[in-house]
Amino acid sequence: MSIHPMWDNFPAIKNDLAQSYHIIEKKIRIRNKDVEATLYDLLHSGGKFLRPAYAILFSRFGNPSKQDHKKILATAASVEILHMATLIHDDVIDESPTRRGTETVQAKYGKDIAVYTGDFLFTVYFDLLADIGESQKTLKLNAFAMKRILLGELDQMYLCYNTNVTVRQYLRRVNGKTAQLFSLSCFEGAKHGKADLAVIAASQQIGRQIGIAFQILDDILDYTVDSDTMKKPVLEDVKQGVYSLPLILAMHNHQAEFEPFLNKKEQMTATDIEAVLALIKQYRGVEQAQALAERYTNKALKRIEHLPNKPEKEILMTITKKLLNRSY
Amino acid sequence: MSIHPMWDNFPAIKNDLAQSYHIIEKKIRIRNKDVEATLYDLLHSGGKFLRPAYAILFSRFGNPSKQDHKKILATAASVEILHMATLIHDDVIDESPTRRGTETVQAKYGKDIAVYTGDFLFTVYFDLLADIGESQKTLKLNAFAMKRILLGELDQMYLCYNTNVTVRQYLRRVNGKTAQLFSLSCFEGAKHGKADLAVIAASQQIGRQIGIAFQILDDILDYTVDSDTMKKPVLEDVKQGVYSLPLILAMHNHQAEFEPFLNKKEQMTATDIEAVLALIKQYRGVEQAQALAERYTNKALKRIEHLPNKPEKEILMTITKKLLNRSY
Structure with a gap:
């Protein structure tokens, strides 16, 4: 367990982040132990957890019930998981040897495992959204965001070597x-x-x-x-x-x-x-x-x-x- | 437009399949024209549309309203899209040069585009489920199925060369x-x-x-x-x-x-x-x-x-x- 030290000054946020972290740890359990180990490595490599933190911070401007709070923690986990999925597929594309000082999934296990590991995280993300019981509108918004992320990546590829x-x-x-x-x-x-x-x-x-x-x-x-x-x-x-x-x-x-x-x-x-x-x-x-x-x-x-x-x-x-x- | 001739004897089913086909055609429009062309190629390459057909066939055992019928067509489209996404990522893994007689995405445009094209289809799948307004339970079931599909693929990789x-x-x-x-x-x-x-x-x-x-x-x-x-x-x-x-x-x-x-x-x-x-x-x-x-x-x-x-x-x-x- 390693929440980035930048959150040490904000114990309430850090506490929520730790809970989201725990949700992720549970959700990435998988019978393929190599894939699991890699995901734990990535999770433990000390990302700043910025996206979950912003989700948690904005939730505090309302008046969430206990039930809402659960949804917030799951949401925070879901955005980090989507982020992790895109990181892994990006590393496949870039053929990056390391990420945050740790060997990337594709460097360690090859592109093939990396493709499926990213896909697996998409399913986890999706599973979390189902757990949260997102409204139809929010689901659409999630699908839309996911699509825009990919279009951004595709744009990047198509602008390659264009001065x-x-x-x-x-x-x-x-x-x-x-x-x-x-x-x-x-x-x-x-x-x-x-x-x-x-x-x-x-x-x-x-x-x-x-x-x-x-x-x-x-x-x-x-x-x-x-x-x-x-x-x-x-x-x-x-x-x-x-x-x-x-x-x-x-x-x-x-x-x-x-x-x-x-x-x-x-x-x-x-x-x-x-x-x-x-x-x-x-x-x-x-x-x-x-x-x-x-x-x-x-x-x-x-x-x-x-x-x-x-x-x-x-x-x-x-x-x-x-x-x-x-x-x- | 090319619904497989095996459905010619079942005009009612064929008609529904054509509508699902049309939903897919609309959903895979994307500003990246290379990716779009590839997806159309795959769609038009004459798959049997078995998964959508089974969805449609089973829907006839109930008494669907007009609204339900819309959901059924979107569902039929969604299962085919998930199937297409897994085909594309499988071809990346297998490095297959052709699929149904057509060059695969990865052979034509490289692994990188293929990875993102598969990912894009996951977002389309997801978007369709949001359109359908699936219940929380059905969303969980979809996430579960997606996860099982991936675990199956991972198992296959791990049993490689095991006599x-x-x-x-x-x-x-x-x-x-x-x-x-x-x-x-x-x-x-x-x-x-x-x-x-x-x-x-x-x-x-x-x-x-x-x-x-x-x-x-x-x-x-x-x-x-x-x-x-x-x-x-x-x-x-x-x-x-x-x-x-x-x-x-x-x-x-x-x-x-x-x-x-x-x-x-x-x-x-x-x-x-x-x-x-x-x-x-x-x-x-x-x-x-x-x-x-x-x-x-x-x-x-x-x-x-x-x-x-x-x-x-x-x-x-x-x-x-x-x-x-x-x-x-």
């Missing part, structure tokens, strides 16, 4: 790939928490904006020196043709300068990577991306400010601000 | 991999058709037995000469370590004779395959498998005989008997 990819295309991709699930988490939390309709509506927007900011910041990390290890970026994604915001912004109107390096694709050398990083620096790709992330975070913070005054409002503010600084 | 695999293990695998979905199709048809509880209970058993017989017969085809093309079996599955019923039955107590050939795995030559086929013939593997399929079909037929007297009972009998002869 003319626009910020708009990037945002559409991110909106699907990441923001949908944050939005769904906040919405379902607010809904099962019996929050006011205004809060429920705001929760979807806040989740979407946080999701976009979160993904931009995640993408920025790929282009910056790791401050802990001082490791230089290796631009693995760039080699595979996945161009994210800092590169897209730097490349705008300067494609011709980048293309000689990028066009080498998987054959890009350390020197090519240095050259691309230098160009990104020259055209302030990271700074521009940071500014956009900040804009989305501020939009989210502004909406959070208008939420009813509850202790969870402060936590939401703190966590969301921290997201921008990424001090954890 | 001691038992009939019991084979049946457990088949029960998950194939019988679950047939059982679910029959059950949901009967339920949405508002059939009697006795019919609903029988439908699950009948579906399961038909599913097992169907899979055994499918597996037998891998070991027998194709009567149309006179093509000899290539035992592709056997090379990959997937041993099915005719081989398992022939091998029983004779493993030592088979192992010198089987142990060459993917390196098995045409001569090795001839030798294995000769041994299967010697130990009557196909005949024994046929007898077991017959037993399951007869169990199903016996239960069908006890269903209320409706024209659909005759159709069920005819279709199910034909399954054993596999004249289509």
Whole structure:
């Protein structure tokens, strides 16, 4: 059991997270012990549990009964499981050797097991939604979010090696790939928490904006020196043709300068990577991306400010601000 | 539009199948045109639509309202979509170049697109269930069936190259991999058709037995000469370590004779395959498998005989008997 230390300051949230964690642990029991072990590894590898946390935080703006609280914990578990499923299938696509410092399912057991393990998590997700007894409308919304996540992934594949990819295309991709699930988490939390309709509506927007900011910041990390290890970026994604915001912004109107390096694709050398990083620096790709992330975070913070005054409002503010600084 | 000619003799069923087909066509529209084209290819490649047909047939034992009928058509579409999703992911695992004479998604677009295309179909399946407004109990049952299907696939992988695999293990695998979905199709048809509880209970058993017989017969085809093309079996599955019923039955107590050939795995030559086929013939593997399929079909037929007297009972009998002869 390992809830990320970032939640230590918020014991009430941490307690709920631990319960959701426990639901996941129970649901991923499966007679195939290799698959089970892998899922436990992934679960125990110290993710931040952000999506469940946002669901739980938003639920506190209402007045949930004991029965509602059960639904909230199951919902928090369900969004994390959907997240885990997409991680595993993404690793298959990216052929990633590690995730959060742990060997990926596909690296350890091969693509085949990884495909089925992801599928298995889809069934667990689905099973949890059935347990919760979601309304028809919420089920539709879940199916819609799941579909948007996949469309985002497919978009990403189809924009591969395209040096003319626009910020708009990037945002559409991110909106699907990441923001949908944050939005769904906040919405379902607010809904099962019996929050006011205004809060429920705001929760979807806040989740979407946080999701976009979160993904931009995640993408920025790929282009910056790791401050802990001082490791230089290796631009693995760039080699595979996945161009994210800092590169897209730097490349705008300067494609011709980048293309000689990028066009080498998987054959890009350390020197090519240095050259691309230098160009990104020259055209302030990271700074521009940071500014956009900040804009989305501020939009989210502004909406959070208008939420009813509850202790969870402060936590939401703190966590969301921290997201921008990424001090954890 | 191409409903399999086997339904030409049953115009009422064919008409419902065409409507379910149309639901699928609409639901698989997606902005990624490559994925869409592939899904249309798979849909149009002339599957028998057996699972939807069994759902529709069982619905006729009740007295469905117009509203129920809509649900039945959507249910029929949903089981076919789940079937399509598992086909696509299976092809990824097996690295199959073709399916029903058409290039597979993974052969045409690569594994990556195939993984996401399968995932996309899971979301469509899920979306359809939400449309139907399934009860919590039925949702649980769907999640359970989906899980059993996956466990069946995982079992198959874990029994790879195991010459001691038992009939019991084979049946457990088949029960998950194939019988679950047939059982679910029959059950949901009967339920949405508002059939009697006795019919609903029988439908699950009948579906399961038909599913097992169907899979055994499918597996037998891998070991027998194709009567149309006179093509000899290539035992592709056997090379990959997937041993099915005719081989398992022939091998029983004779493993030592088979192992010198089987142990060459993917390196098995045409001569090795001839030798294995000769041994299967010697130990009557196909005949024994046929007898077991017959037993399951007869169990199903016996239960069908006890269903209320409706024209659909005759159709069920005819279709199910034909399954054993596999004249289509």
